[in-house]
Amino acid sequence: MSVESMGLRESKKQETRLLISDHATRLFLEQGFEQTTIAEIATAARVAKKTVTNYFPRKEDLAFDHHEQFTASLAAAVAGRAEGESPLAALRREFTAALDARNPVAGFAGPDFARMVAESPTLTARLRDLHDQREEALAVALADTANLADATETPSIAPRAAAALLGAAHRLLFRRIQELTLAGRSNDVIATTLAPEAAHVFDLLESALGDFPTAAA
Missing domain, CATH: 1.10.357 (Tetracycline Repressor; domain 2)
Incomplete structure (x- = not known):
């Protein structure tokens, strides 16, 4: 894999991570952290539940992204x-x-x-x-x-x-x-x-x- 391809792949991963985090934060603020499910976050971000947990192994990490x-x-x-x-x-x-x-x-x-x-x-x-x-x-x-x-x-x-x-x-x-x-x-x-x-x-x-x-x- 070329350096350029690796760079594009990493950029795409960061975009996906940010997308998931943004939707999670929005849902947490609207519904409350405890009430929001990983499935709802996945649906909002249009990704699989497994994708959410791959990027964020703990639900709390979706709130404390940094x-x-x-x-x-x-x-x-x-x-x-x-x-x-x-x-x-x-x-x-x-x-x-x-x-x-x-x-x-x-x-x-x-x-x-x-x-x-x-x-x-x-x-x-x-x-x-x-x-x-x-x-x-x-x-x-x-x-x-x-x-x-x-x-x-x-x-x-x-x-x-x-x-x-x-x-x-x-x-x-x-x-x-x-x-x-x-x-x-x-x-x-x-x-x-x-x-x-x-x-x-x-x-x-x-x-x-x-x-x-x-x-x-």
Whole structure:
């Protein structure tokens, strides 16, 4: 198969995935997540049920289509930080950028989507799981950064402890965005409200973490 053919095939797969996701989201918002079936989604997207499950093994993944980006986001910020920048500073900078961009990964998903998640026990549980996965990925990134083999005074649990603090902070800020969204606040108002609140949260982390594990890239 030629490179061009492979490219066209991959493009077609992405189009199909997006088509299924778009129809699923529409049905979830109209009918509720729990009430919508895979068969209904397949019918709306004009594909077989097996095609839906091939692209989305879990029904929840149809709602959280960007879950891989979400779970990797904190670890990616740490891994991609600037030379001399601490992990905490990188995460603070990334969250500020997410506020400015009204990024859905930070929690800007709109009132309809936020309400759908809040009203679904399945989606609420899945969101908790995704937060846990994001924290675990962050712990791995911090451990790689810390190089604990050369840090004789740093306990081996330190990266996980730091990830727990940072994960909890981001979970809190995510929930705060959702809370304000459900209260009817606009994205602009939410971002304005969150800016000083996030600064307070990161200031608290600063006193606890400083430049742990290192400011060196």
